[in-house]
Amino acid sequence: MSKRVALEASFATAEAARMADVDVVAAYPITPQTHVPERLAEMVANGELKAAYIPVESEHSAMSACLGAAAVGARTFTATAGQGLELMHEVVYVASSMRYPVVMAICNRALSAPLSVWCDHSDAMAVRDTGWIQVFCQNNQEAFDMTLWAFRVGEDPKVLFPVMIHFDGFTLSHVTEPMILPEQSEVDTFLPKFQYPFALNPDKPMTHGAFGLPEIYSETKIAQEVAFRKSKDVAIQGFKEFGDIFGRYYHLVESYRTEDAKTLLLTMGSFTETAKIVIDRKRDNGEMVGLVSLRLWRPFPFEEFRQAVKNAETLIVFDRCISSGGPGGPVSSEVRAALYDEKEKPRVVSFIGGLGGRDMSLSDFEYVIERGNEIAEKGSEELFETVGVRGKVTGIRG
Amino acid sequence: MADELSWRDLEVGNIVLEAGNASFRRTGDWRSERPIMDKEKCNKCGLCWLYCPDAAMKLLDDGYYEPELFYCKGCGICARVCPREAITMIEEEEK
Ligand code: SF4
Numbered sequence: 479m480s481k482r483v484a485l486e487a488s489f490a491t492a493e494a495a496r497m498a499d500v501d502v503v504a505a506y507p508i509t510p511q512t513h514v515p516e517r518l519a520e521m522v523a524n525g526e527l528k529a530a531y532i533p534v535e536s537e538h539s540a541m542s543a544c545l546g547a548a549a550v551g552a553r554t555f556t557a558t559a560g561q562g563l564e565l566m567h568e569v570v571y572v573a574s575s576m577r578y579p580v581v582m583a584i585c586n587r588a589l590s591a592p593l594s595v596w597c598d599h600s601d602a603m604a605v606r607d608t609g610w611i612q613v614f615c616q617n618n619q620e621a622f623d624m625t626l627w628a629f630r631v632g633e634d635p636k637v638l639f640p641v642m643i644h645f646d647g648f649t650l651s652h653v654t655e656p657m658i659l660p661e662q663s664e665v666d667t668f669l670p671k672f673q674y675p676f677a678l679n680p681d682k683p684m685t686h687g688a689f690g691l692p693e694i695y696s697e698t699k700i701a702q703e704v705a706f707r708k709s710k711d712v713a714i715q716g717f718k719e720f721g722d723i724f725g726r727y728y729h730l731v732e733s734y735r736t737e738d739a740k741t742l743l744l745t746m747g748s749f750t751e752t753a754k755i756v757i758d759r760k761r762d763n764g765e766m767v768g769l770v771s772l773r774l775w776r777p778f779p780f781e782e783f784r785q786a787v788k789n790a791e792t793l794i795v796f797d798r799c800i801s802s803g804g805p806g807g808p809v810s811s812e813v814r815a816a817l818y819d820e821k822e823k824p825r826v827v828s829f830i831g832g833l834g835g836r837d838m839s840l841s842d843f844e845y846v847i848e849r850g851n852e853i854a855e856k857g858s859e860e861l862f863e864t865v866g867v868r869g870k871v872t873g874i875r876g
Numbered sequence: 877m878a879d880e881l882s883w884r885d886l887e888v889g890n891i892v893l894e895a896g897n898a899s900f901r902r903t904g905d906w907r908s909e910r911p912i913m914d915k916e917k918c919n920k921c922g923l924c925w926l927y928c929p930d931a932a933m934k935l936l937d938d939g940y941y942e943p944e945l946f947y948c949k950g951c952g953i954c955a956r957v958c959p960r961e962a963i964t965m966i967e968e969e970e971k
């Protein structure tokens with residue numbers, strides 16, 4: 479029988495890694511991710527998890543060690559946040575290009591300066607184009623579920639890509655919530671043993687990571703890109719299988735009360751749950767509003783996203799990251815690009831807020847929806863508007 | 877060789893399944909200078925063989941060494957390390 483427990487997202491993801499029976503964990507502690515490697519190290523020390531725990535001297539080394547482990551066919555897990563992900567950046571690209579299905583939890587954190595350990599999505603957006611499959615979580619149950627799903631999808635022989643699970647630092651990583659832990663037998667049914675087809679083995683010599691001269695580099699990258707986009711099918715299949723076994727069905731794009739909605743709000747991560755309360759209130763008031771949230775961020779689910787927003791007049795996108803000097807938040811610019819060629823499309827309004835751990839209250843989201851509708855009607859002088867910044871913000875021009 | 881492969885022909889992650897096929901690669905075409913060996917001066921110490929970064933120096937049956945020009949990049953390290961100054965680098969155009 480599955481059981482109901484109370485866990486913070488850090489422990490939830492560590493528990494999922496344990497139940498996935500990972501072979502290797504290589505991680506370097508950084509706030510707010512620290513509880514993840516701490517708990518895993520504890521499990522290994524207590525004999526609850528039979529794995530090699532590699533204490534490394536930096537995140538760059540953490541990811542490098544993970545690559546080595548994955549190369550011999552080990553199920554490999556790590557976690558980081560903010561600056562740690564930045565320090566790891568170079569090797570993050572190598573993981574996806576060499577097709578090692580490492581799974582990594584990210585406790586999302588703002589980037590320095592000013593130094594901040596609190597949440598926003600700047601770290602996630604900085605690795606947007608690294609070729610990792612990426613999902614966002616709204617709560618701790620999802621942090622657990624997505625971790626299991628990540629192994630299932632990443633290790634699929636049709637996929638072989640690394641997977642990042644984003645969940646908000648502190649808001650989820652350190653907040654205890656009720657959640658359901660499945661039976662080990664259910665996990666074993668969902669997650670077959672990792673069979674890496676190209677595991678390094680002295681009896682069968684081969685070369686991983688050969689360098690690419692100009693006559694082969696383009697072909698290599700295109701082969702990678704085509705395979706990466708195809709991984710979406712396995713992502714969908716993974717959610718279906720997950721639902722069939724565990725009873726929770728997930729979608730690439732999550733829609734909440736979107737039926738007949740004229741205005742849609744788009745959020746990512748834990749704020750989505752706050753925003754849902756505002757949607758409920760407005761619906762009770764008879765307002766035709768709904769919410770969409772991108773669960774799968776990479777590869778971007780174009781079809782599913784267009785389908786989810788096609789009947790709306792206004793789409794208000796809320797970003798927790800600034801794309802400096804760019805068109806708005808990273809999510810809003812991608813969303814605009816995804817809709818650009820459509821004949822019928824909602825007007826996209828871009829908001830940025832929740833930076834560096836700034837909270838977003840119910841009334842803040844009420845403001846975002848009301849002001850968003852106003853901008854859709856009358857326009858705004860600014861490319862994007864901000865929420866909760868003291869002093870009227872002007873000068874966000876193209 | 878590589879320039880005949882389409883993107884569909886590549887292994888996942890560009891993994892090379894055939895061990896040691898780097899030996900098919902002619903690295904010698906980068907060369908602008910080549911080592912000329914002088915058997916008169918050579919004492920067969922093997923330093924040139926040891927230091928060659930491309931493993932291009934070949935041990936002959938008679939104990940002397942000779943560069944394999946298919947691989948030799950002409951870096952001149954062998955000439956520099958030879959204690960007998962038995963190796964001279966000459967421009968590729970020279971005879
Ligand atoms: S020139 Fe360089 S590459 Fe050629 S044989 Fe000498 S050391 Fe080796």
Ligand code: SF4
Nearest residue numbers: 918919921922924958
């Ligand atoms: S280093 Fe000079 S002396 Fe020694 S084997 Fe090579 S050519 Fe001969």
